[in-house]
Amino acid sequence: MPSKSLKIIVCIKQVPAVPDMKIDPATNTLVREGVPCILNPWDKIGVEEGIRLREKYGGEVTVITMGPPQVKQAILECLAMGADRGVILSDRAFAGADTITTAYTLSVQIKKMRYDIIICGRWSMDAETGHVGPHLAELLGIPQICYVKKVDVDIDGTRVTAHREVEKGVEIIEAPLPVLLTVMKDLNEPRIPTLKGIIDSRRKEIRVINSSELGGDMNKYGLKGSPTCVKKVFPPTLRKPKMILQGDPKEVVESLVQILLRERII
Amino acid sequence: MWGDTIKEITDLSSYKGVWVFAEQRDRRLKNIGLELLSVGRRLADKLKEDLVAVLLGDEVDEFVDELSAYGADKVILVENELLKRYTLDAYVKVLAELSLKYKPSILLIGGTLEGRELAPRLAARLGTGINSDCTDFDIDEEGYLVQIKPFGKLMAEILCRTRPQMATAKPNIFKKLEQDRSRKATVVREEVNISPEEIRTKVIKVIEKTNNPYENIENAEKIVAGGRGLGSKENFKLIYELADVVGAAVAGTRSVVDRGWLSAKQQVGQSGKIVAPKLYIAVGLSGGAYHKVGMQNSEVIVAINKDPVAPILQMATYGVVGDLFKIIPLLIEKLKNSLTFKEGNRKYDEKRS
Ligand SMILES: Cc1cc2nc3c(=O)[nH]c(=O)nc-3n(C[C@H](O)[C@H](O)[C@H](O)COP(=O)(O)OP(=O)(O)OC[C@H]3O[C@@H](n4cnc5c(N)ncnc54)[C@H](O)[C@@H]3O)c2cc1C
Numbered sequence: 001m002p003s004k005s006l007k008i009i010v011c012i013k014q015v016p017a018v019p020d021m022k023i024d025p026a027t028n029t030l031v032r033e034g035v036p037c038i039l040n041p042w043d044k045i046g047v048e049e050g051i052r053l054r055e056k057y058g059g060e061v062t063v064i065t066m067g068p069p070q071v072k073q074a075i076l077e078c079l080a081m082g083a084d085r086g087v088i089l090s091d092r093a094f095a096g097a098d099t100i101t102t103a104y105t106l107s108v109q110i111k112k113m114r115y116d117i118i119i120c121g122r123w124s125m126d127a128e129t130g131h132v133g134p135h136l137a138e139l140l141g142i143p144q145i146c147y148v149k150k151v152d153v154d155i156d157g158t159r160v161t162a163h164r165e166v167e168k169g170v171e172i173i174e175a176p177l178p179v180l181l182t183v184m185k186d187l188n189e190p191r192i193p194t195l196k197g198i199i200d201s202r203r204k205e206i207r208v209i210n211s212s213e214l215g216g217d218m219n220k221y222g223l224k225g226s227p228t229c230v231k232k233v234f235p236p237t238l239r240k241p242k243m244i245l246q247g248d249p250k251e252v253v254e255s256l257v258q259i260l261l262r263e264r265i266i
Numbered sequence: 267m268w269g270d271t272i273k274e275i276t277d278l279s280s281y282k283g284v285w286v287f288a289e290q291r292d293r294r295l296k297n298i299g300l301e302l303l304s305v306g307r308r309l310a311d312k313l314k315e316d317l318v319a320v321l322l323g324d325e326v327d328e329f330v331d332e333l334s335a336y337g338a339d340k341v342i343l344v345e346n347e348l349l350k351r352y353t354l355d356a357y358v359k360v361l362a363e364l365s366l367k368y369k370p371s372i373l374l375i376g377g378t379l380e381g382r383e384l385a386p387r388l389a390a391r392l393g394t395g396i397n398s399d400c401t402d403f404d405i406d407e408e409g410y411l412v413q414i415k416p417f418g419k420l421m422a423e424i425l426c427r428t429r430p431q432m433a434t435a436k437p438n439i440f441k442k443l444e445q446d447r448s449r450k451a452t453v454v455r456e457e458v459n460i461s462p463e464e465i466r467t468k469v470i471k472v473i474e475k476t477n478n479p480y481e482n483i484e485n486a487e488k489i490v491a492g493g494r495g496l497g498s499k500e501n502f503k504l505i506y507e508l509a510d511v512v513g514a515a516v517a518g519t520r521s522v523v524d525r526g527w528l529s530a531k532q533q534v535g536q537s538g539k540i541v542a543p544k545l546y547i548a549v550g551l552s553g554g555a556y557h558k559v560g561m562q563n564s565e566v567i568v569a570i571n572k573d574p575v576a577p578i579l580q581m582a583t584y585g586v587v588g589d590l591f592k593i594i595p596l597l598i599e600k601l602k603n604s605l606t607f608k609e610g611n612r613k614y615d616e617k618r619s
């Protein structure tokens with residue numbers, strides 16, 4: 001058992017549940033309103049791992065997110081799983097943020113908090129950049145371990161040992177606390193909230209923080225503060241189809257195989 | 267911090283040159299760096315600026331010739347014992363110091379697992395924006411880097427107003443240039459101060475993975491890929507069977523990987539692997555933009571889909587409109603007969619073992 005209790009922060013994000021998102025033609029950003037949303041699957045793994053670490057070593061788990069008011073739903077889900085409290089950074093000024101701007105916004109709040117371990121998802125389902133974790137670790141000046149598949153805290157609560165995916169296979173790596181981890185899907189199997197968990201979650205604290213309360217540099221928030229922007233969208237160009245076969249399956253297969261053999265494709 | 271940097275950059279023209287991070291591992295230069303030199307060459311020519319390869323390691327100057335043969339005008343070389351193996355802290359530190367000193371306009375990094383953790387951390391240190399997994403680049407009229415990647419059902423052009431303009435791109439997106447051994451890059455050697463204490467993570471052990479030939483899709487000459495149209499994990503046995511007959515690896519879409527029907531290593535597309543086999547057989551997959559970028563450079567695409575307006579049929583070399591559950595079993599049977607004749611199976615088994 002580590003000698004001190006762990007302060008764990010899990011960064012979570014709500015994402016559109018659909019595989020292909022709609023784009024707002026005015027701003028070239030993702031349409032998030034009116035779309036069914038879920039807790040980003042990798043972040044659910046992160047929350048589960050945070051809770052497991054707390055159960056094993058003692059401490060507390062705070063979930064934090066930046067997003068529109070409806071993200072409360074995702075926070076409630078984490079609290080029902082067993083996280084201790086939630087923080088929502090929500091303000092019109094934060095909308096349209098790119099990854100570095102999102103990480104900056106989170107970092108302003110996290111710098112005011114105490115933490116030993118910060119957990120992010122390997123990436124979020126709607127963008128799959130995986131940038132926010134490493135950005136955040138840098139802005140906080142702490143080490144990072146990405147692509148974590150297993151994690152342990154050492155006996156005196158000062159270091160973590162993690163198994164992480166690398167190209168060659170798996171690397172076992174050690175880092176001092178505080179540390180930021182990004183987690184893979186095979187790290188754990190997230191629990192399903194119990195009825196008691198759901199009832200308890202209603203009594204847990206959720207802080208909603210706007211930009212004036214958050215402070216920080218207003219020039220670095222939202223669409224305005226983002227260094228990158230989508231200038232233009234256009235339909236993908238398709239190669240020209242050469243031949244379409246349809247009709248009786250037997251005949252179609254017959255012709256296809258003939259062509260493949262004749263053209264020496266197989 | 268970038269808010270401040272934006273204001274500082276009143277003169278974007280002080281940022282010059284296209285940089286490519288030349289990844290090396292285990293005494294070998296990785297292909298990804300050479301591939302990025304190819305697109306970097308195009309960008310540098312358009313800008314009329316230098317193409318610079320940045321090489322970190324220990325005793326790696328033997329790679330300089332290769333980097334110039336593949337297009338670099340200049341190689342910045344940093345050799346240090348502590349750079350022998352990749353570590354995030356040391357590599358970020360060195361790349362950040364070099365960037366601050368030389369002010370490149372563009373910095374491209376391979377979208378490998380390591381590149382994908384290094385690049386965003388470096389971007390935050392430099393206070394600049396970054397894009398992941400771009401599928402193409404260009405230069406616009408004002409000299410900005412245009413970063414292209416899929417976005418929803420469309421493609422997006424993304425610009426960055428801070429410098430350097432940073433992006434990652436996956437292996438296999440760009441083709442290496444033909445080697446030109448007569449090219450000679452200028453070599454700049456740089457010293458950096460790093461101490462072991464600055465490397466905060468310590469690698470204790472590496473467990474190497476074993477390869478499953480079905481999953482080795484990046485090097486396969488033939489691939490059979492399945493999509494959500496297969497309907498279940500069990501039905502993928504049809505795909506494996508077809509793959510056995512033609513001697514192919516097995517791949518799929520994100521939808522099927524998310525459902526656990528295939529392993530993540532088998533995903534083709536924006537967030538999976540980029541492949542360019544001689545033959546890509548697409549079965550029951552729609553061919554959305556995110557999937558397309560991963561397989562559009564296949565030589566021959568055969569698509570089987572029951573929806574006549576599915577995008578995959580609009581790009582296939584040979585498109586078959588029909589129910590895969592009727593077509594594939596017939597195709598397997600027909601091919602078995604024809605190929606036994608050609609002894610295709612045996613050849614494939616040899617290649618696989
Ligand atoms: C950030 C991001 C990254 C992404 N990255 C990737 C990626 O790397 N790779 C990837 O593939 N996707 C990726 N996607 C998802 C991608 O946009 C598509 O949603 C996905 O590729 C669709 O998978 P599919 O073709 O299997 O399924 P669908 O789009 O549902 O297509 C199924 C197809 O099967 C056909 N079909 C159904 N039944 C039959 C039958 N009996 N016989 C014949 N045909 C049949 C249907 O007509 C349909 O065309 C990404 C999405 C996002 C947002």
Ligand SMILES: Nc1ncnc2c1ncn2[C@@H]1O[C@H](COP(=O)(O)O)[C@@H](O)[C@H]1O
Nearest residue numbers: 011065066120121123124129130131132
């Ligand atoms: N708006 C956000 N609020 C909180 N955490 C976020 C947000 N966006 C991204 N993250 C975290 O960063 C991870 C990677 O996201 P991304 O860089 O968008 O792929 C996610 O899995 C989350 O843990």
